[in-house]
Amino acid sequence: MIAALSEVALALAAALAFSSLLLLALGYDAASSLLTMFSYGFGNPEYLAAVAAPLVLSALAFLIPFKAGMFNIGGEGQAYLGALLFLYASQGLGALGIAAGALAGALLGGLVGALRAFLGVNEVIASIMINWTLFYVTLFSVSKYLTHPEYPHRSIDVGFSLGAPYSLLLAALAALAAYALLYRTLLGYEIRVVGSSPRAAAYAGIDARRAAVISMAIGGLFGGLAGTLKVMYVGHIDATMSALFGVGFLGIGVALIGRANPLGSVASALLLAGMIIGGHWMELRLGTPPELTDVIVGTTVLVLSAPYALKLLLKGGGLGGG
Amino acid sequence: MAPLVFMKEIRKVYPEGTVALRGASFELLEGEVHALLGENGAGKTTLMKILYGELRPTSGEIYFRGERVSFRSPQEAMRRGIAMVHQSFALVPTFTVLENLYLAISSVRKVSQGEVRSRAAELGKELGIEVPLNARVEQLPAGMRQRAEILKALLLEAKVIILDEPTSLLTPFEAEALIALIRRLRAKGVSFVYVTHKLREVKEVADRVTVLRKGLNVGTLQARETSEAEMAKLMVGAAVERAKRRPPREVGEVVLEVEGLVARDEMGVERLRGVSFSVRAGEIVGIAGVQGSGQRELAEAIAGLRRPERGSIRVRGVEIAGKPPREARRLGVLYVPELREEGLALEMNIVENSILARQRGHARGPLVDWGSAEERARGLVERFKVVFGSLWDRAAALSGGNQQRLMVGRELSSRGALLIAHEPTQGLDVTSAEMVREEILRLRDEGMAVLLISSDLDEVLELSDRVIVLFEGRSVGELRGEEASIEKVGRLMGGAA
Numbered sequence: 001m002i003a004a005l006s007e008v009a010l011a012l013a014a015a016l017a018f019s020s021l022l023l024l025a026l027g028y029d030a031a032s033s034l035l036t037m038f039s040y041g042f043g044n045p046e047y048l049a050a051v052a053a054p055l056v057l058s059a060l061a062f063l064i065p066f067k068a069g070m071f072n073i074g075g076e077g078q079a080y081l082g083a084l085l086f087l088y089a090s091q092g093l094g095a096l097g098i099a100a101g102a103l104a105g106a107l108l109g110g111l112v113g114a115l116r117a118f119l120g121v122n123e124v125i126a127s128i129m130i131n132w133t134l135f136y137v138t139l140f141s142v143s144k145y146l147t148h149p150e151y152p153h154r155s156i157d158v159g160f161s162l163g164a165p166y167s168l169l170l171a172a173l174a175a176l177a178a179y180a181l182l183y184r185t186l187l188g189y190e191i192r193v194v195g196s197s198p199r200a201a202a203y204a205g206i207d208a209r210r211a212a213v214i215s216m217a218i219g220g221l222f223g224g225l226a227g228t229l230k231v232m233y234v235g236h237i238d239a240t241m242s243a244l245f246g247v248g249f250l251g252i253g254v255a256l257i258g259r260a261n262p263l264g265s266v267a268s269a270l271l272l273a274g275m276i277i278g279g280h281w282m283e284l285r286l287g288t289p290p291e292l293t294d295v296i297v298g299t300t301v302l303v304l305s306a307p308y309a310l311k312l313l314l315k316g317g318g319l320g321g322g
Numbered sequence: 323m324a325p326l327v328f329m330k331e332i333r334k335v336y337p338e339g340t341v342a343l344r345g346a347s348f349e350l351l352e353g354e355v356h357a358l359l360g361e362n363g364a365g366k367t368t369l370m371k372i373l374y375g376e377l378r379p380t381s382g383e384i385y386f387r388g389e390r391v392s393f394r395s396p397q398e399a400m401r402r403g404i405a406m407v408h409q410s411f412a413l414v415p416t417f418t419v420l421e422n423l424y425l426a427i428s429s430v431r432k433v434s435q436g437e438v439r440s441r442a443a444e445l446g447k448e449l450g451i452e453v454p455l456n457a458r459v460e461q462l463p464a465g466m467r468q469r470a471e472i473l474k475a476l477l478l479e480a481k482v483i484i485l486d487e488p489t490s491l492l493t494p495f496e497a498e499a500l501i502a503l504i505r506r507l508r509a510k511g512v513s514f515v516y517v518t519h520k521l522r523e524v525k526e527v528a529d530r531v532t533v534l535r536k537g538l539n540v541g542t543l544q545a546r547e548t549s550e551a552e553m554a555k556l557m558v559g560a561a562v563e564r565a566k567r568r569p570p571r572e573v574g575e576v577v578l579e580v581e582g583l584v585a586r587d588e589m590g591v592e593r594l595r596g597v598s599f600s601v602r603a604g605e606i607v608g609i610a611g612v613q614g615s616g617q618r619e620l621a622e623a624i625a626g627l628r629r630p631e632r633g634s635i636r637v638r639g640v641e642i643a644g645k646p647p648r649e650a651r652r653l654g655v656l657y658v659p660e661l662r663e664e665g666l667a668l669e670m671n672i673v674e675n676s677i678l679a680r681q682r683g684h685a686r687g688p689l690v691d692w693g694s695a696e697e698r699a700r701g702l703v704e705r706f707k708v709v710f711g712s713l714w715d716r717a718a719a720l721s722g723g724n725q726q727r728l729m730v731g732r733e734l735s736s737r738g739a740l741l742i743a744h745e746p747t748q749g750l751d752v753t754s755a756e757m758v759r760e761e762i763l764r765l766r767d768e769g770m771a772v773l774l775i776s777s778d779l780d781e782v783l784e785l786s787d788r789v790i791v792l793f794e795g796r797s798v799g800e801l802r803g804e805e806a807s808i809e810k811v812g813r814l815m816g817g818a819a
């Protein structure tokens with residue numbers, strides 16, 4: 001635990017050092033830029049909660065299948081679908097729309113899991129295709145069926161909203177539930193055995209296909225919820241998808257920074273959310289280009305998750321591994 | 323003359339805090355075969371990984387030809403002529419032998435694949451090391467892989483070759499060939515460190531032997547002048563006694579019935595070609611045979627991990643051929659697999675591994691009852707003397723012998739009707755192996771049916787009430803325990819009628 005924390009601290013320092021150099025090289029005042037990023041980023045708890053909550057969930061979307069030995073990069077598509085269905089269902093159903101968003105994600109995840117389990121379709125490739133398909137399906141739906149009558153560049157408003165604090169509470173509860181699922185239930189145990197060694201799973205009489213489908217469905221459920229919370233806070237989907245885009249992908253980084261631990265993901269989601277918000281302030285205050293924020297956040301994700309990701313790679317894919 | 327290698331007062335504390343070496347010294351002379359003997363967990367592998375530059379010592383000094391060295395990587399050690407063949411080999415399974423050789427050598431110096439090929443062929447012929455250079459490593463038997471590793475060391479012009487438990491995966495024939503090869507290479511001036519926990523091998527191959535106990539060297543002896551008893555005493559600190567075979571009390575009903583079993587391996591080769599036999603409650607049936615005679619396929623088919631082509635497997639009268647492993651478990655089949663990475667989820671902790679394959683028995687509704695799991699783990703590690711740091715350490719952090727004790731212990735301490743024990747004492751030191759054999763006998767006496775599959779012929783003969791000899795996937799002989807002699811069984815194993 002202490003080793004893990006100090007590793008994170010070290011990586012964070014490295015990321016900041018790199019960012020400073022980058023800022024200096026581009027002619028910005030590095031100290032005040034980063035100061036802006038971190039002070040303003042964490043200055044507004046409500047906004048922080050709103051940005052962090054979907055990230056927690058998209059991290060869980062990646063993490064649960066990951067524990068079963070799969071790489072769910074479909075969190076992105078699951079988030080689109082969840083957002084879209086919530087937007088639609090919340091019109092009539094209000095809060096129940098949340099369930100619609102989550103369920104849609106779960107079905108999508110389960111489908112990809114089943115493709116992998118029963119037809120041997122690689123979940124990464126399937127997810128990439130589905131992500132893009134759903135990107136355009138969402139865009140199309142927003143601009144064709146759910147368009148706002150007055151503002152044609154965006155969808156109608158959501159029919160229900162939790163508000164930021166409750167969103168984060170929901171996300172934190174989801175993380176707790178994910179933790180309990182993985183480490184307290186028989187299903188979680190079986191999922192982890194499958195992920196750590198398919199051979200040992202077979203030996204133990206665990207049905208790896210069932211674990212694949214279920215873990216992907218649960219991941220999808222969280223992915224759908226991630227999109228739901230995002231659109232809930234923004235209030236609508238705009239025709240550039242700018243708010244939704246990247247929520248799923250960023251979740252992978254959040255999960256890895258949190259060392260594939262559901263509770264760790266809450267902490268890392270808050271950290272990244274703060275940096276993203278702070279980055280916007282940096283743009284406003286110091287006129288840095290938005291790409292620079294992306295680079296700084298991206299570098300941080302990379303540096304922070306690299307030690308853990310590397311360890312996993314070396315362990316799993318190393319010599320003699322099968 | 324300075325020794326070729328001198329390791330002085332090496333201490334090694336692993337990051338988790340395990341003290342593996344507490345000031346061990348070791349000396350290797352030019353041109354000798356030096357056995358490094360010790361129980362599991364004594365620190366043999368750790369000491370040699372330090373010499374090989376794979377691990378750094380916490381403290382201590384290493385001298386090579388009298389000169390102080392400190393290798394930061396195996397590449398550095400290899401450049402000085404030190405090579406190591408690991409317990410589990412380090413070749414890339416999907417590469418060919420040649421590609422592996424090239425991979426290793428090109429990491430140390432510039433060389434073309436053609437050069438490697440011709441040099442390998444030349445050396446192989448000169449020293450009688452037959453390895454098919456174009457075969458993919460995963461298709462080769464253990465003995466071949468090992469020869470490929472030795473060839474790799476020689477291509478790197480190794481002066482010192484460290485062999486870590488080299489016979490643990492070999493058939494008796496392969497082991498003999500290895501010892502002959504060591505002798506030939508020694509005559510050419512190569513020095514060997516021969517890491518083992520098998521007393522008999524020391525007398526067979528070594529010039530000198532250093533005994534390691536709990537991270538300390540407790541004696542260096544001339545192999546010719548010492549006795550197995552003396553070495554065993556140094557190794558464990560007390561004398562050990564071989565288990566006496568005792569006849570079964572009473573044999574009960576048939577528990578396992580195998581009929582006309584035919585099964586293929588992963589490569590599609592037919593490994594079992596119509597095997598039939600039965601095992602009754604309260605008896606141990608031993609399977610003897612050279613490695614690859616269908617033992618693995620037999621064990622896996624009964625455990626439900628391999629779908630047989632034809633034939634039937636009945637456990638307590640219920641047909642389970644081709645059924646999932648859950649079915650066998652439900653009928654009371656306990657299974658010690660040949661491979662630890664199958665019987666253990668190495669990335670998971672000791673408690674989690676203690677309930678593997680019986681997780682449903684440790685559930686309360688949908689939840690795992692971690693309290694009872696922990697209790698089980700505690701009982702297990704205590705009874706089977708698993709040495710560990712914390713129960714929440716990954717099984718991967720245990721030494722091989724401790725992993726084996728954990729896995730075997732888990733199966734042997736469960737209730738069941740049939741035990742399939744495949745290489746149950748593999749990688750275990752004398753004392754633990756004895757304990758495991760004792761436990762197997764105890765289970766038999768309590769009425770368990772036992773199918774014992776082992777490449778240790780002594781073990782099969784010592785424990786079995788009946789011995790079945792497999793040769794090329796067929797049963798070529800069935801002997802009663804008392805009539806099964808090494809000579810008889812050995813002849814049958816070799817395919818003699």
Ligand SMILES: Nc1ncnc2c1ncn2[C@@H]1O[C@H](COP(=O)(O)OP(=O)(O)O)[C@@H](O)[C@H]1O
Pocket residue numbers: 336337338340341342360361362363364365366367368369709719720721722723724
């Ligand atoms: N990678 C590791 N991390 C932590 N402890 C280890 C590791 N490898 C071995 N150990 C511990 O160090 C001790 C010596 O192990 P090892 O050198 O493998 O013994 P041997 O080869 O004599 O069986 C054991 O207690 C073992 O559990």
Ligand SMILES: [Mg+2]
Pocket residue numbers: 366367368409486487722
């Ligand atoms: Mg060892």
